[in-house]
Amino acid sequence: MTNKITQLKNELRKAVVGQDEMIEGLLIGLLSDGHVLIEGVPGLAKTTTINALSKALGLDFKRIQFTPDLLPSDIIGAQIYNPSDHTFSIKKGPLFTHLLLADEINRAPAKVQSALLEVMQEHQVTIADETFPLEKPFLVMATQNPIEQEGVYPLPEAQLDRFMMKLVVSHNSEEEELEIMRKGATKGFGEVEKVMEPEELFSLQEAIEKIHIDPELERYIVQLVTATRNPARFGLDTLREEIMYGVSPRASIDLYKAARTKAFIRGNDFVSPADIGMVVHDVLRHRIVLSYEARAKGMKSDEIITKIVETLPVP
Numbered sequence: 001m002t003n004k005i006t007q008l009k010n011e012l013r014k015a016v017v018g019q020d021e022m023i024e025g026l027l028i029g030l031l032s033d034g035h036v037l038i039e040g041v042p043g044l045a046k047t048t049t050i051n052a053l054s055k056a057l058g059l060d061f062k063r064i065q066f067t068p069d070l071l072p073s074d075i076i077g078a079q080i081y082n083p084s085d086h087t088f089s090i091k092k093g094p095l096f097t098h099l100l101l102a103d104e105i106n107r108a109p110a111k112v113q114s115a116l117l118e119v120m121q122e123h124q125v126t127i128a129d130e131t132f133p134l135e136k137p138f139l140v141m142a143t144q145n146p147i148e149q150e151g152v153y154p155l156p157e158a159q160l161d162r163f164m165m166k167l168v169v170s171h172n173s174e175e176e177e178l179e180i181m182r183k184g185a186t187k188g189f190g191e192v193e194k195v196m197e198p199e200e201l202f203s204l205q206e207a208i209e210k211i212h213i214d215p216e217l218e219r220y221i222v223q224l225v226t227a228t229r230n231p232a233r234f235g236l237d238t239l240r241e242e243i244m245y246g247v248s249p250r251a252s253i254d255l256y257k258a259a260r261t262k263a264f265i266r267g268n269d270f271v272s273p274a275d276i277g278m279v280v281h282d283v284l285r286h287r288i289v290l291s292y293e294a295r296a297k298g299m300k301s302d303e304i305i306t307k308i309v310e311t312l313p314v315p
Contacts, residue, residue, distance in 0.1 A: 004195075004196060004200060004204065005027065005204070005264075005265055007195050007196075008027070008056055008057075008195055008196060009023060009024075009027075011052070011056045011192055011193060011195050012049065012052050012053060012056060012192070014052070014189065014190030014191070014192050015045075015048055015049075015051075015052040015189055015190065015192050016045045016048055016049050016052060017045075017172065017176050017179050017180045017183070018172045018173065018176035019044065019045055019049065019169065019172070021167060021169075022038065022044075022045075022046070022049055022167055022169050023049060024265065025038075025165055025167045025282060026049065026050065026053060026139075026141060027261075027265065028164075028165065028258055028261045028262060028265070028279070029139055029141070029164055029165060030053070030137060030139050030201075031201075031204055031205055031208055031261045031264070031265075032164060032208070032254075032257040032258055032260075032261045033137070033205065033257075034139075034163075034164025034165065034254060034257065034258070035120050035139060035140040035141070035142070035162060035163050035164055036139070036140075036141050036142070036163060036164065036165050036166075036167060037105075037141075037142050037143075037144065037155075037160070037163040037165070037166040037167070037286060038141065038142070038143045038144070038166075038167045038168075038169055039143070039144050039145075039146060039166065039167070039168050039169065040143070040146075040168065040169035040170065041145070041146065041171075042145075044169050044170075044171065044172075046101075046103075046141075046143050046169065047063065047101060047103065050099055050101050050141045051101075052192045053099060054098070054099045055192040055193070055194065056192050056193070056194060056195050056196065057098075057194070057195075057196050057198070057201060058194045058196070058197065058198070059098035059099055059137070059198065060097040060098045060099065061097060061098070061099045061100075061101070062094040062095075062097040062099075062100055062101070063094075063100075063101040063103060064094050064100070064101070064102050064103065065103050065104065066102060066103060066104050066105050066106075066107045066108040066112065067107055067108060068107060068108060068109065070108045070112045071112065072111060072112055072114075072115035073093070074093065074112075075093050075094065075095055075112065075115050075116070076093045076095055076115055076119070076125050076126075076127060077090060077091050077092040077093035077095070077096075077125070077127050078090075078091055078093075078127065079091075079127060079128040088128070090127050090128070090130060090132075092125075092127070092132070093125075095116075095119050095125055095134070096125070096132070096134065097138075098135060098137055098138060098139070099138075099139050099141070100138075100139070100140045100141070101141050101142075101143070102116065102140060102141070102142035102143070103142075103143050104143060104144065104145060105142040105143065105144050105155065106144040106145060106154065106155055107145070110156055113155055113156065113159050114156065114158075114159065116140065116142075116159065116162070117158065117159060117162060119134065119138075119140075120140055120162040120163075121162055123136075123138055136202075137198070137201060137202075140163075142163070157245070157287075157289065160286045160287060161248050161250055161251075161287055163286060164254045164257070164258060164283065165254070165258065165279070165282040165283055166282060166285050166286035167282055168285075204264075207264065208260055208261050208264045209260075210269075211260045211261075211263050211264055211268075211269060211270065211271060212269065212270040212271070213256070213259070213260060213270070213271040214270075214271070214315070216315035217259075217271055217272075217273065217276065217315055218256070219315075220273070220276065220312070220314065220315050221252055221255050221256055221259070221276060222252055223312055224255070224276075224280060224284075224308060224309070224312060225246075225247055225249075225251050225252040225255065225284075226246075227239075227246075227308045227311075227312060228243060228246035228247045228251075228284065228287075228288055228304070228308065229243075229245075229246030229247070230246070231243065231308070234308070234311055234312060235311060236307060236308065236311055239304060239307065239308075241291060241293055241294075242290060242291055242293065242294035242299060242304060243288060243289070243290065243291060243294070243304060244289045244290060244291045244292075245288070245289040246288065247284055247287035247288060248287065251283060251284055251287050254283050255276065255279065255280060255283045255284070258279040258282070258283050259271050259275045259276045259279055260275075262275040262278055262279050263275040273314045273315065277309065280305060280309060281302055281305050281306075284301070284305050285300075285301045285302055285305060286301070288301040288304055288305070290304070
């Protein structure tokens with residue numbers, strides 16, 4: 001089954017040069033039934049990547065451009081009054097799709113961002129007094145601009161916690177940019193073809209659920225999460241002043257699922273400590289709330305996670 005993953009990656013590389021971490025992060029989210037938040041400046045092939053993924057899987061894809069004047073009804077839909085027959089009908093919004101790109105999500109105010117909460121957690125949408133389940137698979141890939149940019153609203157903690165992973169995307173290498181320049185100027189990017197049916201995707205998800213994870217590694221995951229809430233218990237007293245709030249129980253679930261999927265993508269039938277180490281930053285970085293003192297010193301949550309990983313004994 002890992003051959004299918006390789007085939008899918010190769011198909012995406014027809015449209016995207018480099019950005020392997022973003023591609024793999026999206027696949028982990030899709031196969032783990034999670035959602036992915038991507039932070040990076042415009043122009044790094046974020047839209048191209050998820051569009052190529054939809055073509056390779058034969059799934060519906062929609063894009064919402066978040067702006068300050070966007071309303072919740074623009075996303076989820078609304079109840080429309082028909083004056084001719086004095087009845088109401090439901091107009092569904094762009095959320096009704098398989099792959100949803102929420103572009104520049106932090107350009108919109110909190111009430112619009114919060115409109116995604118139910119759909120991301122419950123995979124259903126409520127309009128007026130009716131609830132509509134979404135078709136599977138369903139993946140939200142949201143992009144956000146670095147918080148230092150103007151005109152952005154920080155995502156609420158409850159919203160951030162709904163994302164399984166947060167990926168930080170940087171510019172391509174010089175060689176990759178050279179390839180992008182040549183292909184972009186000469187229309188040299190390949191056409192992405194469908195390589196997998198939805199049923200095959202569901203089979204991959206079922207196979208991932210059978211990946212073995214040792215009880216000691218399960219406890220290790222819980223300890224990594226607990227260390228963000230009670231660092232002194234693990235001898236990390238200095239972190240008490242740097243962490244305002246640790247991560248939620250949802251983080252341990254997502255770390256478990258992401259590590260299992262990472263092992264599967266790497267071609268293994270069991271989870272190793274390396275698999276956990278490869279995804280722990282992506283799963284936890286957006287969930288740790290730093291103290292004012294830590295932010296004033298310019299600290300990043302990645303530094304906190306690194307200290308925790310280096311301190312805790314690996315099974």
